[in-house]
Amino acid sequence: MNQTTGQLPTQPVNASHKPVLFLVLAIIAIVAGVGIYQFRSHKSAADSAPAPEESQQTGTTSEQAPQKENSGPVTITLPESKWKVSGLQIEPVATGRFEETIRLTGKVSLNEDKVAHIYPMVEGSVDKVDVGLGQVVKANDLLVVVHSREIGQAKLDLYQARLQQEMAVVKDKIQQEIATNTRQLLAALRKREPINEIEERFRSRSMGDYRERLLMAYAGYLKSDADVERLEEPTKSGAVAFKQLHAAKSSRNADLAAFQARIEQIEYELKTSLLLSSQSVKEASTRVAVAATSLRILGCDEQEIQTINPEQQGAAISHYFVRAPINGTIISKDVTLKEQIRPQSQIFSIADLSTVWITADIYEKNLPLLASLSGKPVRVFNEAWPDRSFQARIFYTGEIMDEKTRTVAMRAIADNPDHLLKPGMFVNIEFESGSEQELVIVPRSALQEHEGQDFVFVHTGEGEFEKRLIKPGKQNETTAVILEGLKPGERVVLQGGFILKSKMLEDLMGEE
Template sequence: MNPFEHVTGIQCRLWRAWLLPAMMAATLIPFVSATAQSTVAESVVILPKDQWQASGIHIEPVQRNAFTKTLHLTGKISLNQDRVAHIYSMVDGIVDDVSVSLGQTVKMDDLLAVIHSREVGAAKLELYQARLQLELAETQNELQTAIAKNTNELLVALRSNMPIAEIEKKFRDRPMGDYRERALISYAAFLKSAADVSRLEGVSQSGAVSGKTLLAATSGRNADQATFQSRIEQIQYELQTSTLKTSQAVKEAEAKVLVAVTGLRILNVDAKELNEIDPAKQGEALSHYAIRAPFDGTVLTKDVVLREQVRPDVMLLSIADLSTVWVTANVYEEHLPLLNSFKDQTITLRNDALPDRKFTAKVFYTGDIMDEATRTISLRAIADNANHDLKPGMFVNIELPTAQPAESIVIPNSAVQQHEGKSFVFVLKGDDQFLRRNITVGPTSDKTIVVRSGLREGESIVTGGGFILKSQLLAELLGDE
């Protein structure tokens, strides 16, 4: 085998001019082995130190380092699916106004379209009536509460035997309904009966009034007192019942208002519109149903025109927030061991149409299902796109940094030689002896390679000029054969 068989013309003559002296100065020392292959695997090449510089020999110690590699993928820009809105009308109706055009940039809550909806109009009228009923119920409850408070104070005064004249003065202008009359009539009857008994008791001892007459007066007083007490208890019960009814009426009216408001809020009617419902002022505009932008974005599709009949199952517009975009890429099966390390990594994006621009994105999803046809897993990243330079549908070149989970033996690619499918390096032994050492290699990057076996940390290896040692090794071997 000629070591120069792949070199022709001027290159061969130039190489021989500076390689052959170095090769002639180098000596091959084979170890005793059973076959030629083992002889090559265990051979030592001697090259004096004064020839190292001319031969380009460079020596470096073997070290453990973190192995990093940039994985190159092709990706595609797509919409951020978390920031895309397909706009539908939630009610049937006729389009009364369209406020946006295709490609227009809108802000959150901007008006997009107005639908004339009988359903919305009826719901707003129902809310208006419910609010009127609530207002009436609250007024009645306030009045009943005041009546109950005044009447209870009157009953306390009657129990304390306050004079009628004083009672009339204290409670003259305070509303009590018919409770005042009912309480005072029974109270006045009791006071009269009590006065009669007191008068008869004063003259009964002189014999001017019979005992029978006094007894009858006493019985009448007791009956009037019982009637008075019964009337007070009846009034207190009626006050409690009436107050409870008016309070319950307020709660029922509040519930009707709440149901009506909730129904409209479910239809996404703005709260400001609900507070401004007035059939007298708004007229038929009461049936207007406004469709607003859910967030800042750009109108991507527009399928709505004036006076068109719309239904809840027909999409009117679509809006996308293009300030961020997704980057999708397919990760091949061979890279599955690195998949977990991709999460939260920052990747670099480039596009041929923008050669001077570089973009970054952060990986947020590394996929859970492999595509059976392509044998790939979908990776997704999110990129800032404030200037809208990244267009959905655009293809990009992705640079994704990868790293081994732990530090490994990492050497320069230039140190590794190949022969008959075997990878090997030259290990420095002594001052001028180079031992060929077969190695098992792992992942490779543009500049470095991981060595899985065959080398130990601290050994010195040839990282430059190894081709000269390999050529001498093969030349001596062929000469021996």
């Protein structure tokens, strides 16, 4: 301390502390400036804000401004002299059925009603393959020749059955001839015709042993009858004893009985032999029919069945011919030469591509359309043929909804004579759907929109137009359904509404 002044001596400031001091002073200055700015801002806002009473009287609050705009109908004035220049077109509101075009994506698939998956009916080895993948075939065209032991044995059985049938038929014919001749002989014998005439008449006719047996019995009876006649006169004169005549009559009666019994026996034998002969023919015919049917079941055609001849065909009699069941295109081939095939193995698939199915999935929102879709035509498009459309007819709309996709299957059939629609192609599908009742409809060009509101301009008289809020419904490319806001007969602006909308917006901006 300085003893003269009584003060502490001044200490020199350290040069290393100067930057810190300047930083502290700068922060203090910034804080002070911010505080002064906020104070002035608040004061200015308070001075410029209107009093609550003033705001209520003038009605300029942000909450009340829209209410003023929507409190009544908005009317726009446009003199009729300017309508033509503005392109204004006015028409009355009409009613009608709403038509819309439904668009779906789909896929081309095979017509499952015209696809044949071919399996051999027998086991064997392939001797010949006549077709290739993608080849177009017609019904009954030869596809494959198979060497089959089963077929060979079935054909031999049929051949033997036919031989037995031929033999049975010949025997039956002979038996019928014998029966006819024998019956004629029996008729002659019952008439007691002379035996020499009978022998002369039936000498060359076939009757088996029936003629001998009948004629011997008839001759014995004639002899006994002649003996009786010869003894009758001598017996009357007493030259011959009555006992001898009686013995002759007894012998005649016995021979007559034997002759009649022989006739009855031969008639019975004729009936029996004819019955047996006829039955043999039926049995032989049945065996032939069974053997032939077995071959038909295995797929052999009639010409093949009728021309069976082991002597001429030799080992080829075992050939089994697989033929095309329908007209179509070979879309799969799983057989090669000398391959062993079995009934469980598919060897070909043939598809008739002259028609195809168009498959699509109907989403849940379009389910009301399903009831009216059956039998209706649809248009089909594919980007491979941009300038062409194909016609299809809906024939199936499913009854079960897919739980994963929430869709219902739809099927349509399309003619495909040029095979332009390939199974697997993706296609676009269009079809028309219309309402059953009359609705209020306007052209889409009449619809306007502002601040999320849909409206139209209604001509209320002379040069005045009213902005009419509406609730639109379904729309298509040209037409819209109006659910609320318009009545039939009201005149709405169809063209030139942009001019009215611009004028309406100018009026609103002028008010602001």
